[in-house]
Amino acid sequence: MNFNLPLFITNYDFNDVASSAWLPSSLEYQFDCALPGEDANNIILSADQYYSGELDWFSFDVNKVETIEGLSGASDGNDMLNVKDQLLSVIPVEAKFAGAPNSRWWQFENGKVDLGNINAQTTDLSKLIFTEYALMYNTDWLLVPYRVPVGTLCEIKGIIVTDVFGQQFFVKSATQGLTDNWAGWGIYNLSTINPDGARNTPTDTRLLVLPNVVKNLESEPYEEVYFVRDEMTNSIWAIEAHLPDELGNSIDGNNNSKAFADALKQLDTTSEANGIDVNAMFRYTLANTVPENWIPFIPVNIDETNRQTKLHQASMPRLFNNEFTHVRPVTQLLREGIDDNDVQSLPYFINEEEVPRAGAQLSATFQRTRWYNGRIVNWYGYRKQVGRGEGSSGLAYDKVDAIRK
Numbered sequence: 001m002n003f004n005l006p007l008f009i010t011n012y013d014f015n016d017v018a019s020s021a022w023l024p025s026s027l028e029y030q031f032d033c034a035l036p037g038e039d040a041n042n043i044i045l046s047a048d049q050y051y052s053g054e055l056d057w058f059s060f061d062v063n064k065v066e067t068i069e070g071l072s073g074a075s076d077g078n079d080m081l082n083v084k085d086q087l088l089s090v091i092p093v094e095a096k097f098a099g100a101p102n103s104r105w106w107q108f109e110n111g112k113v114d115l116g117n118i119n120a121q122t123t124d125l126s127k128l129i130f131t132e133y134a135l136m137y138n139t140d141w142l143l144v145p146y147r148v149p150v151g152t153l154c155e156i157k158g159i160i161v162t163d164v165f166g167q168q169f170f171v172k173s174a175t176q177g178l179t180d181n182w183a184g185w186g187i188y189n190l191s192t193i194n195p196d197g198a199r200n201t202p203t204d205t206r207l208l209v210l211p212n213v214v215k216n217l218e219s220e221p222y223e224e225v226y227f228v229r230d231e232m233t234n235s236i237w238a239i240e241a242h243l244p245d246e247l248g249n250s251i252d253g254n255n256n257s258k259a260f261a262d263a264l265k266q267l268d269t270t271s272e273a274n275g276i277d278v279n280a281m282f283r284y285t286l287a288n289t290v291p292e293n294w295i296p297f298i299p300v301n302i303d304e305t306n307r308q309t310k311l312h313q314a315s316m317p318r319l320f321n322n323e324f325t326h327v328r329p330v331t332q333l334l335r336e337g338i339d340d341n342d343v344q345s346l347p348y349f350i351n352e353e354e355v356p357r358a359g360a361q362l363s364a365t366f367q368r369t370r371w372y373n374g375r376i377v378n379w380y381g382y383r384k385q386v387g388r389g390e391g392s393s394g395l396a397y398d399k400v401d402a403i404r405k
Helices: 125-140 253-267
Strands: 002-004 028-036 042-050 061-063 152-154 159-162 168-171 190-193 199-204 207-209 223-230 235-244 250-252 282-287 294-301 309-313 317-320 323-326 349-351 360-370 376-386 397-402
Touching: 235 253, 250 253, 253 317
Parallel strands: 061 190
Antiparallel strands: 002 152, 028 042, 042 061, 152 207, 159 168, 190 199, 223 235, 223 360, 235 250, 235 294, 282 397, 294 309, 309 349, 317 323, 360 376
């Protein structure tokens, strides 16, 4: 049985945050897909933790929520929204591979493949599983070719086997999706989510074939941010490594921050030596500064009744002409809740578990591909990867330096 899944493509609007499936607090995407079922109810597929940039069947879970209004499983003349049943009658063949033992007796096997000479350690699970299958169970597997259309959710309700005596037997699936046996094994199974958000068993044994592209063109990072943990300051820093230049390209965030700091220093009309005694031997500094592409995130308590914390985006002060202003991020990845006047109208929180000890790396790129009908599709997407470890901002307070000896 095939459940056809229509493909929806949404163009991202930079000025409309609501049109994006990006979840800023989790640094990942979260979206649902709906398709019609047999009983006129919708099948909901949820991807609540998608961030890798490669969407496939393992990114989705079957969500047991209420039916979404506006989508029905009834036929409306469009084949892309119909539920189809198909009965296939074939003669299965044995699953063969090079060096497989023969299924019939009194036959010489290929001596070029020596399965008994495999050197497998106790940790080589994949090699041990393949060896056991090749030597003991290879004759128990049959191959039935069937082409599953792209963009469908396919379910095999059962197989009717007709033996040489003409008797027919109905065989159901033996995977863990239809039993409570936790040791059962199955592939391409989808997890199920209850309405309360808890995952339960049995899993869904239907096969999801997404309309993926084989290859796409991807630009260099238009925006790139590194999240690092700084144990000395007990904070997390978001380092803007690549910034947009408003011309479709990106510039280095470190070089831009250094050039901007040098320009401010030249334009500052106040003298650093004002108010300093020329005979002083030491200089006291209340606090130093960090590059402007380092945006701090401070851990704060969510609720006074528990110890759970989140990362709250803060800002470093900028001193120019004896006036302090806030240092705001430049990338759209970090400008959550900041308006065009650099005013933080809404606070920005990130879940603490999203930035592990190794840190995190966020990148935004333009991507382009061609669909099977020749249509060109362009989009702008985010991707999260593991960072490069901890870092140190060099931020220090109450510093005393010797002016002269």
